Amino acid sequence: MNIPDIIIAVDGYSSTGKSSLAKKIARKFGFLYLDSGALYRGVTLFAQEERLISRLGRIDPALEKALEGLDLHFGSDGRLFMGARCIEQQIRSMEVSSQVSPVAAAPFVRAWVDGKLRLFGSRGRIVMDGRDIGTAVFPQAQLKIFMTASEEVRARRRYEEMKAKGESPLLEDVVKNLRERDYIDSHRDTNPLRRADDAFELDNSEMSFEEELAWVQGLVQGKFGIL
Numbered sequence: 474m475n476i477p478d479i480i481i482a483v484d485g486y487s488s489t490g491k492s493s494l495a496k497k498i499a500r501k502f503g504f505l506y507l508d509s510g511a512l513y514r515g516v517t518l519f520a521q522e523e524r525l526i527s528r529l530g531r532i533d534p535a536l537e538k539a540l541e542g543l544d545l546h547f548g549s550d551g552r553l554f555m556g557a558r559c560i561e562q563q564i565r566s567m568e569v570s571s572q573v574s575p576v577a578a579a580p581f582v583r584a585w586v587d588g589k590l591r592l593f594g595s596r597g598r599i600v601m602d603g604r605d606i607g608t609a610v611f612p613q614a615q616l617k618i619f620m621t622a623s624e625e626v627r628a629r630r631r632y633e634e635m636k637a638k639g640e641s642p643l644l645e646d647v648v649k650n651l652r653e654r655d656y657i658d659s660h661r662d663t664n665p666l667r668r669a670d671d672a673f674e675l676d677n678s679e680m681s682f683e684e685e686l687a688w689v690q691g692l693v694q695g696k697f698g699i700l
């Protein structure tokens with residue numbers, strides 16, 4: 474099977490199942506999977522620990538300079554590290570989730586993250602998920618998928634995910650956080666969340682994971698004649 478060295482961009486709203494699908498596609502093709510949101514979450518955790526963001530989400534301009542010394546990288550198993558410390562669990566907390574969108578809206582944060590993402594993706598054979606991969610980070614990506622699902626389905630998914638990790642969120646807080654993030658992510662000035670003109674839209678509100686996979690396989694087969 475001859476798979477070209479393509480870049481696959483999986484963008485979309487929060488909790489649409491982007492990472493599950495992107496990981497599965499990567500495994501199937503032997504590609505590298507990269508979660509761009511993890512970097513925004515890592516920067517948010519860093520800003521919180523360095524006290525460079527207020528409780529209301531006001532970012533201290535000193536964060537820009539501080540980022541020069543920040544080492545965020547993925548381990549071989551895909552978990553995010555800050556220096557020698559694995560921060561995978563912390564970056565998924567409600568505390569980080571509630572402040573990540575304002576942090577991700579700062580142009581200097583986006584420039585810092587984009588630089589890292591482009592470096593990671595420079596050789597192709599990569600599946601990257603996020604909000605602006607197909608529109609801004611890799612507009613040249615050969616396959617772009619844009620994922621959506623109803624708010625109810627997405628909130629329920631995030632809620633179950635957090636409970637499975639031993640957290641005790643309130644469903645209404647999860648819904649509130651999703652709404653806020655959707656709004657900020659799609660209304661910010663720099664590279665807002667939107668579907669690229671050449672992206673294929675996947676609404677998985679009423680689809681099983683197997684159906685989603687079959688949809689992607691059909692797409693890849695049609696576009697590249699492989700699988």
Ligand code: DC
Pocket residue numbers: 487488509510511513514573574577578602603604605606654658
């Ligand atoms: O995919 P996620 O929920 O882990 O992303 C966390 C936040 O990071 C999300 O609210 C918006 C931001 N983000 C972004 O602005 N651009 C990306 N490419 C990925 C994530």
